[in-house]
Amino acid sequence: MRPTRPSPLRNLAARLAVLSLLALGNSLQAQGFRVEEATIADLHATFLAGEVTCAGLVRSYLERIEAYDARGPRLNAIAAINPRALEEAARLDAVLADGGLAGPLHCVPVLLKDQVETREMPTTYGSALFAGFVPHRDATIVRRMREAGALILAKTNMGEFASRYVGSGFGVIRNAYDPAHNPSGSSGGTSVGVAANFGMVGIGEDTGGSIRGPAAVAALVGLRPTLELVSRFGMMPANPTTDTMGPMTRTVMDAAILLDAIAGYDPDDPVTARSFGRIPSSYAEGLAANGLAGARIGVIRDPMDDRVDPSSRGFREVRARVDAVIADLRELGAEVVDSVAIAGIESVNRVFGMNVHETEAATDEYLAAHPNAPLGSLREILLTGRVTPWRAMGLAGSLGKTTRDPLYLEHLLERDEIRRGVLAAMADHGLDALLYATFDHPPTEIAPDVETNPRPADRYGLGDNRLLSPLTGFPALTVPAGFTAEGLPVGVEFLGRPFAEAMLLRFGYAFEQGTGHRRPPESAPPLGR
Numbered sequence: 211m212r213p214t215r216p217s218p219l220r221n222l223a224a225r226l227a228v229l230s231l232l233a234l235g236n237s238l239q240a241q242g243f244r245v246e247e248a249t250i251a252d253l254h255a256t257f258l259a260g261e262v263t264c265a266g267l268v269r270s271y272l273e274r275i276e277a278y279d280a281r282g283p284r285l286n287a288i289a290a291i292n293p294r295a296l297e298e299a300a301r302l303d304a305v306l307a308d309g310g311l312a313g314p315l316h317c318v319p320v321l322l323k324d325q326v327e328t329r330e331m332p333t334t335y336g337s338a339l340f341a342g343f344v345p346h347r348d349a350t351i352v353r354r355m356r357e358a359g360a361l362i363l364a365k366t367n368m369g370e371f372a373s374r375y376v377g378s379g380f381g382v383i384r385n386a387y388d389p390a391h392n393p394s395g396s397s398g399g400t401s402v403g404v405a406a407n408f409g410m411v412g413i414g415e416d417t418g419g420s421i422r423g424p425a426a427v428a429a430l431v432g433l434r435p436t437l438e439l440v441s442r443f444g445m446m447p448a449n450p451t452t453d454t455m456g457p458m459t460r461t462v463m464d465a466a467i468l469l470d471a472i473a474g475y476d477p478d479d480p481v482t483a484r485s486f487g488r489i490p491s492s493y494a495e496g497l498a499a500n501g502l503a504g505a506r507i508g509v510i511r512d513p514m515d516d517r518v519d520p521s522s523r524g525f526r527e528v529r530a531r532v533d534a535v536i537a538d539l540r541e542l543g544a545e546v547v548d549s550v551a552i553a554g555i556e557s558v559n560r561v562f563g564m565n566v567h568e569t570e571a572a573t574d575e576y577l578a579a580h581p582n583a584p585l586g587s588l589r590e591i592l593l594t595g596r597v598t599p600w601r602a603m604g605l606a607g608s609l610g611k612t613t614r615d616p617l618y619l620e621h622l623l624e625r626d627e628i629r630r631g632v633l634a635a636m637a638d639h640g641l642d643a644l645l646y647a648t649f650d651h652p653p654t655e656i657a658p659d660v661e662t663n664p665r666p667a668d669r670y671g672l673g674d675n676r677l678l679s680p681l682t683g684f685p686a687l688t689v690p691a692g693f694t695a696e697g698l699p700v701g702v703e704f705l706g707r708p709f710a711e712a713m714l715l716r717f718g719y720a721f722e723q724g725t726g727h728r729r730p731p732e733s734a735p736p737l738g739r
Contacts, residue, residue, distance in 0.1 A: 245270045246407045246736050247728075250318055250464050253410065257306055257316065264299040264306070264317035264361070271319050271363060275408045278734040285384050285733065287402035289324045290331050290365045298361050305359075313359035315471055320355060321409035323400050324365040324379075325372055326455070327444040328352055335446050336368040336377030336396070339596055343584055349444025350479065351413065351455060351472045358471040363409050366399030370601045371591075372417060372448045374670060376660050378598050384656070386428060386731035387698055391653045392670060394423035400458050401428040406734035411468050412458040417448040418562060419648075419676025421456050422688040426648035426701025429728050431465045431718065432458050432688040434679050436708045438484035440469075441476035447572040449565055452680035460728060462689065462719040466494040469711065488709040496712050501720035503543035507704070508550035508639050509536060510646040514558045514675045524651040524694070525673065531692045531700040532647050535721075539645075542724045544717075547639050553631035554624075555678075561628060562677040564621040569608035599664035629682045636707070643710070643717060648701040649673040652694050679705055687714040690727040697732075 243262050256262045272291070279288045292298070305312045327333050327345040334340040352362065370377030375395040383398040385391040386406045393402050397414030401424030404412040414421040416434040425432025433456040440455050447453050455472075457465040470493050475482045490496060509532070518525055536546050554561075573588040585591050589609060592602055612618075636644065650673030657668035679686035684705055691702040704714045722728070 244736060245274070247460060247730055248410065249461055250315070250410065250467050253318065254311060254316060257311065264302040265296055267317060268295050268299045268319060268361070268363065271407075271409055273737055274406070274734065275364070277737060278406055279403075279408060283384070283386075283389050283733040285386055285389065285402050285406060286381055287367055287383060287399040287406065287408060288364050289334065289336075289367045289380050289399065292331055292362050292364060294330055295361065295363055302359065302361065311359060313357065314467055315355055316359035318360045318411060319363035319409045320360050321364055321366050321400050321403040321412040322352065322362050323397050323412075323414050324368050325415050325446050326352060326413060328362060328365065331362075331365050333365070334379045335372070336370040336379045337591075337597065338378040339585060339591060339594060340583070341379060343582070345444070345580060346582065347444060350441035350476045352444065354472050360471070364403070366397075366403050366412065368399050369396030369420075370598050371605060372396045372415060372420060372446070373601050373604060376598055377601070378596055382656060382660060385653055385698075386733050388696070389733060390655050391698065392656050392668065394427045394653060394671070396420040397458065398424045401425055401430055401432070404428070404458055404460060405430055405731055407730060411464050413455055414458045415445060415453065415455050416680065417453050418680050419674065421458055422648050422676050422679070422686060422701070422703060423671070423674070425458050425688045426703075427653045427699055429690040429693075429699035429701075430458055430460060430688075431462050431690070431722070432456070432701075433465050433469065433711065433715070434686045435469070435473065435711055436485070436685045437683045438481045439473050439489070439685075439709065439711065441472075441479040441482050443476055443478035446576055449568045450572050451565070451568060452683075462715055462722050463494060463497060466497060466715045466719075469493045469715075485709065490712050493712055493715055496716055497719040498716065499720055499723045500543065501716035502539060502724075505544040505717055506547070506640055506642050507539060507544050507717070508547040508635065508641040508644050510552065510555065510644055510675075511549045512551070512555050513650050513673065514555060514678065515650065515671070515673050516556070516559075517669070518650050518673045522651070527652065527694045528647050528650050528673070528700055532702065535645070535691050535702050538721065538725050542720055547641065550635055550639060550641070550644065552635045554628040555631070557624065558628060558677050558681055559674065561621065561624045562681050564617065564624070566608045567611040567613050567615055567618040567621070569605070570610070571612060598661060600660070600666060603664040625681055632678070632682055632684070633707070642706065642713060644705045646675050646703055646705075647673070647691075648676060648688050648703045650675060652696070652698040652700070675703070679703075684708060685711050685714060687718045689718045689721055692727045
């Protein structure tokens, strides 16, 4: 297989389109406002003071994308720019002039994983096979964000068909903190884009950790919600019993504001009916700097990835960060129960990997809803021979498998045993939440043959502890926990019982406010510096 094509932003026509948008007016940099690390609250305060415009904000982000994604370090986070971004910005400026903010997400530029449908931009799933495919509908979360005033600025690069950090559509995504290292996957484009300040907030998809992994290695906040909290309608599925979507942001407050907009029952995704009556009036309003006072948190020390070498430098560096987090939690008023044992914890990754039985049927059903899709089934996709080798090998293992297979029943039974083990441990110790490193090892270097080798020697996902949340169906929140000596971010994860998002966000906010571990990457400094 030939190496995959680079990002469309390096395609001359797309570059010219971005440059033409930039030529239409001044950015906020010219107005003295820095978009770097700006929050929703910062933005709305300046809007209401009449100091900035939505159009200027959009141009500022486009300038950064052009400087650092298309050129400079070529992080390759962006798949496509919304061609109507400035038109939408002008409309939002008019709304503000006529009477106020359009909603809680007024002119918040969103970076949207290219697994999520939009009517005005292609949805490619990171694959060259779907280049130019434009669905006839918006995903539910896209509609809800727009109703809240958001502006979809761009679609982000992703691991092809939602795995890893490379695809035939746009090539390799690079970690903003060190472009030689991987950004985790598969929502790597969203995490790199938000970390490098190409947009204000992002949306990722999480089947087995694709929100929390990329967030952890990008010094971001990443929330995997309870499975039934956020609609998946308009998203290509992988495993419907673990697929979900959620916020990827630079602050916990912004994650809570975004969750307020997208959570709730959707008739087009009936599983969300279980969320009815379980959603607070506002996730954002419940945040407080003393939110950890009296919390009882158990720490999981046992690695869930048997590839980890506890004597390795990377493992020891992450473990040192976890130790520091425990000290911080206690200082912030939490009771910490260290080294909580959970029955079956060593089986989590193996049991999750048993589920190859949902993918083919879910993919085929999804594609059947799109008569204009270039391909109509998973089998057709693989028969093209154009999917990146590693992803093709993984998807091939799903062909011919169904949820009626006896091995699927075995998966469900083992999954339920692990879920009971988690609940029992939390009950036995009187815990509100569990805490563990998202990865027990820093992100590894990108292998030179990652686009062409079905088994690249990149040790991808080394130390992966992300699968406990999707396997149980429980929500989990990743927050920044500091950096290794080489400057690579480390994330820790709070996991709670179903529909405990308000509590997890409260814990994460208090930890964030008390520690301040987030810092932007040096690869994408303020323009003009």
